[in-house]
Amino acid sequence: MGLDPHHPLRRGHFGACIHTGSLKRPRISSPEKPPYQFILVKRKGPVYPVRVGNTGTHIKQSGARTRTMRFTRYLVPTLREDPSDAAVTSHRLMLRAGLIRKESAGMYLYLPLGFRALRKIIDIVREEMERAGALEFLMPELTSADLWRESGRWEAMGREMIRIKDRNGQEYALAPTHEEAFTAAVRSIVSSYRDLPLNAYQINTKFRDEIRPRYGVMRSKEFIMKDAYSFDMDEEGLERSYQAMRRAYRNIFSRCGIDTIPVEADTGSMGGSDSEEFMVASEVGEEVLLLCPDCAYKANQERAEYKRTEPKGGGPAEELRVVDTPNVKTIDELAAFFKCGAERFLKSLIYLADGKPVMAVVPGDREINEVKLKNALGALEVELAPDSVVEDVTGAPVGFAGPVTKKKIRAIFDPAISNAHNAITGANERDRHFAGVNPERDFQITEQADITSAVKGDACPRCGAAMNERKGIEVGHIFKLGYKYTKSMNLTVLDESGKAVHPIMGCYGIGVNRTMAAVIEQHNDEKGIVWPMTVAPFQAHLVAIAKTDEETAAVDEIYDMLSGAGIDVLYDDRRASAGVKFADADLIGMPIRVTVGKSYFKDGEIEVKLRSESEAKRVPKDEFLGHIRGLIEKEWGRYT
RNA sequence: CGGGGUGUAGCGCAGUCCGGUAGCGCACCUGGUUUGGGACCAGGGUGUCGUAGGUUCAAAUCCUAUCACCCCGACCA
Incomplete structure (x- = not known):
């Protein structure tokens, strides 16, 4: 026509x-x-x-x-000017386009237009989860303290978890995550291996008392998360569940139109083995990624390994000698004083690992990676020791610690330290350093572990090429949990022989609001x-x-x-x-x-x-x- | 929690130093003229100047306390 x-x-x-x-x-x-x-x-x-x-x-x-x-019946309160408190593109555009408004710090409301976009993302997540065989639940947000006490996390979660009491004084947490809730639910519902494998998920609000909410919905105190928990009879089953989620996540993010970089990640306080984070490359990202240009190695800096290339120094071993270094404490000051590179120094920092002092020794030009340190020590928490503890365990003010000491303190050394040659380190005495320090002769490497962060230019642990560094936003995280919750909360099912066994768990999260922000960033x-x-x-x-x-x-x-x-x-x-x-x-x-x-x-x-x-x-x-x-x-x- | 900054109309801001009873642009409301890339004319202020005390004849402005928000850092399943 x-x-x-x-x-x-x-x-x-x-x-x-x-x-x-x-x-x-x-x-x-x-x-x-x-x-x-x-x-x-x-x-x-x-x-x-x-x-x-x-x-x-x-x-x-x-x-x-x-x-x-129709616009005249709809509500699209666009802003002609940039709101003054929006520092990043996605936050600025979400406010200007009338998708969200701030309720208060770290809390945002979605207007009809913004909620429609959020729902589109939720629909994609739901479709791909269902396609992967996961079952949708809806869990309570208010979770009783008893649930958390069972797993030991009522204490372990710290102040990030928002806790409240009801009128009778009963304690609750506004759920920051739902491992316990799902484990308890499955425990009360499932009793036979015939019910497994099971992947239970929900799309629900999470609450975290972030120290500093920022970048709009990118890091907020209240946010929507898709969280899934898989239960399998054995590790092969877990591997299948994990791979199914890996595929689902790739589908979800590509359907949302965002390019993600899957990276190896630390499993955090959740414990577990394999772990992969889905990162969106962005200047405003809060994670640092190390990417190998030649092979497929990609890792979060928290976990990234690198090849130590520092060669053993040339020349004969010098005598160990004491040098007066009045008021020279920091690596920069030392480098200027001794007129040599920072890598010559053995940086020795005193940490408290679950309250016990530990000396961590790394090359002077390296940063200690506290996540690696924590894992290497098998500790739940590590923090830099306060000055008083440093003085106590080294016998000197802060700035003069070193591994050459008769004091009894647990010490852990980065692998690069074994290559140290005629190094310089604190003498555990005010205003004094040792020079000509050599490992084995002057101190013993009692414990060795990778405890430093890889940085741009470091050699890839797989192929040796110089790695690149990028910042990323974490939009998804999958990892194998292991038996932590099924054991601590005593979830068992009967196997074929009628024996009670603990299923093995996996855990899979997607930050939905953050994904929406990431879409706009890209x-x-x-x-x-x-x-x-x-x-x-x-x-x-x-x-x-x-x-x-x-x-x-x-x-x-x-x-x-x-x-x-x-x-x-x-x-x-x-x-x-x-x-x-x-x-x-x-x-x-x-x-x-x-x-x-x-x-x-x-x-x-x-x-x-x-x-x-x-x-x-x-x-x-x-x-x-x-x-x-x-x-x-x-x-x-x-x-x- | 440490450092820095900001709170004045829906949004962006001026006024604060030097006290005299609140203003600009946009948005918004009324009427009219307009209409292909953020129109114009006329009229309209929609505000406990973050909050609470204090000083003063008089406080957005000075003093004290406090709250909120933003940025950097520390922290972060």
């Missing part, structure tokens, strides 16, 4: 194009229609949470149209957000540039046509100038922009533009729907 340019504005002009009954619906835009229509509808039934569309399809089969997707330009089709709040944004009631009615019909065809469309029907509308459309960033203005009223051509491209295309009305559908398919296909 071709457009008759002489009568483009006649009502019913699109009749042949419009799906079921779209013309019979009342127009809420008519001045005599009160705006409360949609409010009544909303109050009738559950409106939260709402599934968008049919699972697995991205163009709805029938037009479940509502009249609330998809924006100077004008605003550029949503990937898969997570965009709406698929299309219809901009009306109409002057008369007739023209307005004609644009309304385009809206009817789109929404009637099952396309998620946000309709800017405001009486505002074109510039304002275009600027807002760019800011909130729906993937397809449809402009109906003079080119339509004059030539019957609808203007279609991708947010990610600068050129618009004029499409005749009879090709319009097909064109839009094609664009949606094409854009959707980019992220699957």
Whole structure:
């Protein structure tokens, strides 16, 4: 059906194009229609949470149209200026585009537009989890202290866990994670090996009393997390569950349109063996990653290994001698005093490992990696010892500690120390250092472990190439938990022989809000957000540039046509100038922009533009729907 | 918790040094003219100047205390 340019504005002009009954619906835009229509509808039934569309399809089969997707009925409080407290791109754009507002530090509310995007991400997560065979639960947020006491974490979690009491003095935690809750639930439900393997997950709020919330929803006190827990009979089963999650995570992030870098990670206080974090490379990332350019090695700095290349120094071994070093304490001061490089010094720091003093000895140009140190010592907590303890165990003020000592203190050495030659170190005496220090002769390497951080340029532990450093945002983390919870909380099932055995667990998390922020970090330009089709709040944004009631009615019909065809469309029907509308459309960033203005009223051509491209295309009305559908398919296909 | 900074209208800010009873831009409301990249005219202030004390004839401004928020650091399943 071709457009008759002489009568483009006649009502019913699109009749042949419009799906079921779209013309019979009342127009809420008519001045005599009160705006409360949609409010009544909303109050009738559950409106939260709402599934968008049919699972697995991205163009709805029938037009479940509502009249609330008009700007004049919707709520898109865009900000023309940058909020002063937003330091990073995603935070700034989320506020400006009217997706979120701050409730207080570390707590954000989602406005309708922002919640739609969040829901799109949640839907993708849910689909991929279900596809991987996981079962969705919903756990309480308020968890009793007894649950945490069983695993020993009521004490171990520290102040990060928010604790409250009810009127009877019963203690609870606002759950920061749900290992205990799921273990207890499975314990009471499952009793046979026939019920395993089981992967139980939920998409729910988590509470953590972050020391410093920052970067908007990137690090907040309250956030939505998808957390999953797998229970298997043995390690082979766990490996299968783990690999299934590994695949699911890759699918989830690629469908959300973000490039992630999977890296080897520390398993943290959870214990366990294999662990992989999904990182989004970003300047505002809070994690440091070491990436090998030549092989596949990628690791979080907390864990990254590196080859020690420092050669054993040349020349004959010098005599051990004492040097007066008045007030020379720091490595920089020492390097200046001795006129040599920082690597010549044996940096010796006193830590408290679960309260007991330990001397950690590393090359002077290296940073101690406290995560590695903690793991090497088998400690739950390590912290730098206070000055008083340092003086106590070394017999000297801070700055003069060294491994050459008769004092009895546990000492742990980085492997590079065994290559030290004629080194310089504190003499455990005020204002004195030893020079000509050599291992084995002057001190014994009693314990050796990798306790320093790899940095840019260090040799890859696999292939030896110089590694690169990047900052990353952690959006997902999977790891093998082992038996920690099933044993401490005594979860057992009967095996084939009727014997009670502890299942082995895995744990898999995705920060949903953080993923949304990461999407925006990767998809924006100077004008605003550029949503990937898969997570965009709406698929299309219809901009009306109409002057008369007739023209307005004609644009309304385009809206009817789109929404009637099952396309998620946000309709800017405001009486505002074109510039304002275009600027807002760019800011909130729906993937397809449809402009109906003079080119339509004059030539019957609808203007279609991708947010990610600068050129618009004029499409005749009879090709319009097909064109839009094609664009949606094409854009959707980019992220699957 | 340490260091730095900021709290004045929905947002961005000036006014604080030197006390005199609150202002600018945008947004918002009313009427009109406009309408293809953040229009214009006319009218409208929507504010316990973060909070509580104190000094003073008089406090956004000076003093004291306190709270909140932001940045850097320490910390972080």
